[in-house]
Amino acid sequence: MGLHTAPNSFQLLMDKILRGLTFKSCLCYLDDVLICSETFEQHMSDLQEVFDRFRNAGLKLNPQKCTFANSSAIFLGHHISKEGIRxxxxxxxxLNEFPPPQNVKQLRRALGMFNWFRKFIPNYSSAAEPLTRLLKKSAKFVWSQEQETSFTRIKHLLLTSAVLAFPRFDLQFFLAVDS
Structure with missing residues (x-):
């Protein structure tokens, strides 16, 4: 049995190795590293900097798990490109092929999959409310037209979801919160 703090320790190591590059030219979550650059030339320079830091730390890369100089990538379960995140x-x-749930266990699984991408669905909580209502302890699992409509709507919203744009740091940010 390994150390239960090993992932945290590894992340701290990666944060230390990539200090100063994180959110400037790369993102890192455990052993997943994404290097983003404006130009191909800058990308080569950014790659070299990361390679040098890994070499100095005694880390080795698995070439079969690496891709380089792509215009888009799947990172932590999201498709990232210059257009944004989807x-x-x-x-x-x-998700679109997932059949309507027949019981609470299947509904929990479906909602778990939908929840992973809720940030792409405007007003997700409202759209999913007829489904989550069936998870209450006092509720009997009865799949009605209301649940079918909600289930189909969420799948449609995922299929037609907008790309999440990257923040524009050259513009002013406004933060609105409830009290």
């Missing part, structure tokens, strides 16, 4: 097409297809 759900990966294969995941959206799988």
């Amino acid at each position: 759900p990966p097409p294969d995941r959206v297809r799988a």
